[in-house]
Amino acid sequence: MKQTKPKYMQIIDAAVIVIAENGYHQAQVSKIAKQAGVADGTIYLYFKNKEDILVSMFREKMGEFIEKIEAEIKSETTASNKLYALIKTHFSLLAADHHMAIVTQLELRQSNKELRLRINEVLKGYFNVIDHIIKTGMDSGEFNPIINHRIARQMIFGTIDEVVTTWVMNEQKYELEKQVDPVHALIVNGFANKNK
Amino acid sequence: MKQTKPKYMQIIDAAVIVIAENGYHQAQVSKIAKQAGVADGTIYLYFKNKEDILVSMFREKMGEFIEKIEAEIKSETTASNKLYALIKTHFSLLAADHHMAIVTQLELRQSNKELRLRINEVLKGYFNVIDHIIKTGMDSGEFNPIINHRIARQMIFGTIDEVVTTWVMNEQKYELEKQVDPVHALIVNGFANKNK
Amino acid sequence: MKQTKPKYMQIIDAAVIVIAENGYHQAQVSKIAKQAGVADGTIYLYFKNKEDILVSMFREKMGEFIEKIEAEIKSETTASNKLYALIKTHFSLLAADHHMAIVTQLELRQSNKELRLRINEVLKGYFNVIDHIIKTGMDSGEFNPIINHRIARQMIFGTIDEVVTTWVMNEQKYELEKQVDPVHALIVNGFANKNK
Amino acid sequence: MKQTKPKYMQIIDAAVIVIAENGYHQAQVSKIAKQAGVADGTIYLYFKNKEDILVSMFREKMGEFIEKIEAEIKSETTASNKLYALIKTHFSLLAADHHMAIVTQLELRQSNKELRLRINEVLKGYFNVIDHIIKTGMDSGEFNPIINHRIARQMIFGTIDEVVTTWVMNEQKYELEKQVDPVHALIVNGFANKNK
DNA sequence: TATGAATGAGCATTCATTCAT
DNA sequence: CATGAATGAATGCTCATTCAT
Structure with missing residues (x-):
């Protein structure tokens, strides 16, 4: 062929x-x-140059990534379920593509400040998806109305990112997908013991 | 002189x-x-060589950093208050030292894998402090007993790190210390609207 | 061009x-x-690296050197005449190439032990030529059968080398080629006065 | 003490x-x-500087070396026997001092041209001893009167030096002192088969 | 379009020597 | 006499990018 x-x-x-x-x-x-x-x-x-390869790579791959996540979220109705679908899809996609997991979590972070700013631009698409979920939850009354929108986004992304990075650094020894439930629970319910 | x-x-x-x-x-x-x-x-x-300067720098500075945070935590009794003190001290120290904020959040991450592994060793001291807070909350019944310990640590660190990185990337334009309350609230209470 | x-x-x-x-x-x-x-x-x-330039240089130049000497020797029949051709060609070639004379006699000897060992490997080709002459002389009865083969080779090479080095150190002020006859005579006949 | x-x-x-x-x-x-x-x-x-250490080292050690050789030669009467004593003492002294053998035959040759010229100055003392033996042999008729004085000296020194260097390069695996007789025989008698 | 030989700026590290004590 | 902390000049090699074919 x-x-x-x-x-x-x-x-x-x-x-x-x-x-x-x-x-x-x-x-x-x-x-x-x-x-x-x-x-x-x-x-x-x-x-154009080497940096352009890397940014294009990230844009193309991140584009697919976001598309797939959006597709999974669309069929869910509650914000909690949408968030669950986001975490699940995020973890599944990276667990299924070891190369991309290493590249996004470890290698691409070694790039210089300028390149990382351009990568952050691409990440905005992902942030929009998160923002949409948060808005859904706020509008429906499912999420607490006093929570800070931006901090909420940073918590979701920061937590997911740290969990994946730790998993990659540990050479992907355990099942990333088993972390979906506890991560989701922790984000929605927080640390507080409500039975107390 | x-x-x-x-x-x-x-x-x-x-x-x-x-x-x-x-x-x-x-x-x-x-x-x-x-x-x-x-x-x-x-x-x-x-x-010994250039890498040794960087690792030593991180170890010395991170050592001071952890010492100060531990000192602030010690005087607090509840896990929630200890967590509040950790976030507050973390944000305050970096807000007070713009150079260190840039170095730890942006520049040092560009180092190669080997150096980052050595930096991660130093970070374990910080993880221990977080672990201690979580254990305190679990033992006292203040935190939900079913939460996953490792995921909880990754959420706390991931959230704090993301918030600080975003702040540094935005050139420290807003007051980082104003984020202490919402970050703490979100970690402890989660997203769910309990009044609903 | x-x-x-x-x-x-x-x-x-x-x-x-x-x-x-x-x-x-x-x-x-x-x-x-x-x-x-x-x-x-x-x-x-x-x-591959700087050392590779030097070793390659020596190998290429020494290769040509040995080839030319072998060509001159081939047409001679007696061992004595072959030896004469070797000395004459050796001296002539270096006298005709002042740069190579300086490089081989003075400069290349300053290289470190490892490089010198690799250079010695190349020299083995030259030693083989000398060995062949000695064997020719032994077989024909032209040379004394009791002489030590290895010592004989070391004498021929050591003498030639010392004569050339002295000439180079004296800035090539006199005619090297005028030394061919006495060097050859001394090697073949030795110091002893046979008329006595 | x-x-x-x-x-x-x-x-x-x-x-x-x-x-x-x-x-x-x-x-x-x-x-x-x-x-x-x-x-x-x-x-x-x-x-004065590092070079001065090396030149002084060579001068001091070479001084002792020459003194010992002169002492051994003095008691011999014929040129041939003096030459034998020189070779024997030269080989014995180096065989007894592995460090000096390595330093003089291999390491010191790696010095630059200027230092080697100064070392050659020191060597002149040794050349004088050789010259004296040659003169003795010429005057007594023991050596062939037509041999070139300078070439004769270079042959003696070049041969001895090459034999010792080869021995050091082979990590002093064989007995250097066993080479005294063949080296002496070759220098005095040459290659030619006089029985023929 | 596609090639790949050629370019040349940039940098961590060593070590002989000095000089204040 | 003796010390040893401090100095600073000097260089082999890599690799992103170009351009003649």
Whole structure:
């Protein structure tokens, strides 16, 4: 079969593999080109520079990621269930793609401030999804109306991110998906013992 | 006045400033030496190599950081109040030291995997403090006995870290200390509307 | 005229010139690159590292050296004449290439033990040529059958080397080729006065 | 017992040990100072600079060396016997002092051209001894009157030096003193088969 | 479009020497 | 005489990017 996949995605997929297997600082352009089966110079026909590969990679992959999460959330009605679906889908997708888990949680964070700001731009799409869930809960009275919207978002993202990062750092030894319930419970109910 | 401060701390303090102001990848040893007011070679009388400067810096600063937080927590009795003191002290210390805030939240994360593992070792001391608070709350019945201990720790750290990082990325434009109450409330009470 | 000479030899020739004119310890890679008319980085497309330049240089030049000597020896029949051809060709080649004379006799000896061992490997080819002459003389009865083969080889090489080194150290002020006859005579006949 | 040995010789002896055990390029001044049991700065009260240590070391040790050889030669009458005594003493002294053998045959040759020229100055004392033997042999008619004086000296020194260097490079695995007879025989009688 | 040889800026570290004590 | 902390110059190698083909 002739290689029909456009070179653009071919290079992005190569970048994920190379970064996951070699680490951010060992992911030279020439290595990515070799993995993609193209010449070094060809990279520059599709990307402005190395940073552009990384940002594009993150944008493409994060785009798919968000789409899938949105699809799962849509069918849920309550905010709590939507949040559950978000956590579950987030964990499942990363558990199913070890390379992406390593790249997003460990390797891409080694990039410089400028690149991280551009990555944060991409993350805004994800933040919007979280914001939508929070708004749903506030509007329906399901969530406490006095909670700070921005802090709520940062807690959801911060918690999910820390849980995944710890899991990746522990070399994905345990089942990430088993953490969905306790994470969801903790976010919705907090630490307080209401039976007391 | 004669310079009496031992050169070891002098160099570490210089490293904080240079990294905060120039970024991790622009923090050359010669720049640190210049900032510290010593010759390049003098650095190597006190540190094995560049990585040793960074790990030592993190260990020294994180040590002080944890000591101060422990001191504030000790005088509190309930787990909720201890948690409040932790968040408050954490935010206050970083708000008071812009350089350290930039270095810990943005720059040091650009280091390679090996260095980050060594930094994580130092962080374990902080995790222990969080663990102690959770245990206090569990033992006293203040916290819900069914919550997952590890996830609880990851939520506390993940939330605090995300809030601080966002604040640093927004160039510390708003008052970090105003976030103490909502962060604490959200962790303790969760999202659920109990009046409903 | 377009530069058609392959860069590999271009760099090796540059290394000979730079080392001869600046000395072993002043022969920086950047200086060799400049002399070769290429960029510093280009060196590393053809050589693994600096040591590789030096070993390759010695191997290439010594290879030519040995080939030429072998060619001259082949047409001689007696061992004595073969030895004469070896000494004559050895002296002539170095007298004709002042740079190589300086590099082999003075500069390359300053290299570290590891590099010198690798250089000695290359020298074995030369020792084989000497060994062949000795064997020829022994087999034909031309040379005294009781002489120690290894010592004989060391005498031939040690004498030639010392004569050339002295000549180079005296800045090649006298004619090296005038030494061919006395060196040959001394090796073949020894010191003893047979007329006595 | 108080250390009465003057520091000058103490430092020279330390230099021999450090160079022999670590190699020329790993023989830092601080290492020599430590081995000698003095402070780095103390070295500079007795020697102008590092090169001065090495030249002084060679001069002192070579001085002893030559004295011992001269003493052995004096009691011999014929040139051949004097030459035999020289070779024998040369080999015996180096076989008895492994450190000096390594330093003179391998390590000191790694020094730069300037230092080697100064070392050659010291060697002239040794050359004088050889010259004296040659002259003795010429005057008595024992040696062939037509041999070139300078070449004869270079042959003797070059052969002895090559034999010793090969022995050191082979890690002194065989008995150097067993080579005295064949080396002497070869120098005096040459290669030619006189029975033929 | 695609190639890949060539480019050249940038930096951690060592160690001989000094000099205040 | 003796110390040893401090100095600072000097260099091999990598890799993102270009451009002639």
